[in-house]
Amino acid sequence: MRIFGRVRQRPSTDWRLATNRAFSLIDDGRYEDAGELLTRAADLEPWLSESWFNLALLHKFRHDWEQARAAGLRAVALLEKDAGAPDWWNVGIAATALQDWPLARRAWQAYGLRVPGSGGGWGHRSGPGGSGGASLSASDEPLGMDLGGAAVRLSPDGEAEVVWGRRLDPARIEVLNIPLPSSGRRWGEVVLHDGAPRGERTMTAPGGGGVAGVGAGRTSVYPVFDEIELWAPSSVPTWVVLIEAATQADRDALEQLAADAGYAAEDWSSSVRLLCRACSESRMPSEEGDGLALHDPHDHSVPGHPGPLGHTTAGGLWSPERECGIAAPGSLVRGLLDSWVADSPDSRDWRDLEEVC
Template identity: 90%
Template sequence: MRIFGRVRQRPSTDWRLATNRAFSLIDDGRYEDAGELLTRAADLEPWLAESWFNLALLHKFRHDWEAARAAGLRAVALLEKDAGAPDWWNVGIAATALQDWPLARRAWQAYGLRVPGVGGPAGSGEPLDWHLGGAAVRLSPDGEAEVVWGRRLDPARIEVLNIPLPSSGRRWGEVVLHDGVPRGERTTTAPGGVPAAGRPAVYPVFDEIELWAPSAVPTWVVLIEAATESDRDALERLAADAGYAAEDWSSSVRLLCRACSESRMPTEEGDGLAVHDPHDHSVPGHPGPLGHTAAGGLWSPERECGIAAPRSLVRGLLDGWVADSPDARDWRDLEEVC
């Protein structure tokens, strides 16, 4: 096969050695050294799409999106098949990071997805408005990882709908850029989440790459006294009606070891978008059998809650919640944590 006037051959031994060594360095976090080797490999075999795919992958790890886009485009120019190549997916992620919407549309379409708005009246320069349903994203995947639920805006972005724990450094309503290959799944058998009788709905868990759009809404932690679950639910409804969020972390957060977090785990009844679908905080060791379930059993009136609301609103929201049923509700120790 001739590509750009030359006969295509198998990659040389030097190319394979440089590439294998580069990925060993990537595993050790030595991106600069890996970059030198992958650049050398691309110089040795510039006709090989994999040379540029590997460079694009490295630049994605480094969050160097301009370089990732350039290398990705060189890779797809050398592809032999029209659709389904991961090279196009990497181009789509880089284009999304750069808000290069015409290229993002082209990439997803070339990968084989049906992209809304391609050639439509909105214009290819408009942001994607895809809404692919519920999914989960692992925040801080290389640190104190936490899996939260969100709404997929397109193949590379998720809007966070849980209130993350402060250790993640993320807030409710933020949009994160995520990788394309899931690492784990969550299942539910709730009526709203069953695609066919007897089969649970399965939601992928994607790893966050970086924050794409921050939220100006701070996260607060507060201890509440709620006589019943209905009292707790009333606070969450009140926050939602105000356009913000409250979440009973005592019920919604469960502790998982990393291995379990990255496997297929059942969740509570829900549709992957509900507040009480548990989100997971991962730890290196196995937390034991009690760590694999959200808090349950007998109702405890004292609850630790996360609230996402502006400083000017949060105290009034809590006071209004108490005023509706003062004998059954109270709060204390409000603190801004993120």
């Protein structure tokens, strides 16, 4: 086979040595030194798609998205068979990071995914008054693929935390849990995530349903993706508060009240557990466990924390004092808590409200 007039051969020994050494340096976090070696490898074998794939991968690790896009496009241009190639997935991530929606659509389609709104039609964006304005190609609009639920591991290289979210497209997840403050993330934020899952969560819906996308009594498996970086921040702060809830119904009422206001409350006392790294990266049931590890990472039990899952305590006993996270504006949070107490003052109370993220 000839590529650009050159007979394609196996990579040279120098190429393999430089590439292997580069990935050893990447494992040690020495990205600059690895970049020099991978650039040298690409100079040695510029006809080889792997040369540019490896450079695109390095730039992804460095979050240098312009370079990742450029190297990725050179990689896919040299592919013999492009359908399903991971080179296209890396191009899709880089394009999503850069909000290059036409390229993102092209990448996901080339990988083999069905992408809505890719028929080449034209959309119409109205002006402030609802009429007039510029016409935009549908391919220039952000993707909205709605791929269902999944979990994402925030801060995977630090104090990792697995939260549930809604997949907007193959590279973005909207966070539905209220992350702990140690993650530096907030409810409602959108994070860019990697393509290969690291771990799974299984969940069985209760007899009455209550979990979106899971039929009553059915067990579903959800992938856990690693966060790459924050894609869209949230302006909604995170608060921690100690509540007194005489019953689970009292606690559920606070969560429902926050949801009705367009925000969120989450009983961290029951929805968060600690797992060792090995367990976190394996297939784990999404339910409260009583075997707590002493390290790494936090794991939220329920997608979006709907319904009764994750609300039991060890031995089935209810403890009225709960530590809750609340995602709501400062102008609303105290009024929300006061309204919750006013609905049943004999069984509810709160104290020690603090903004933590």
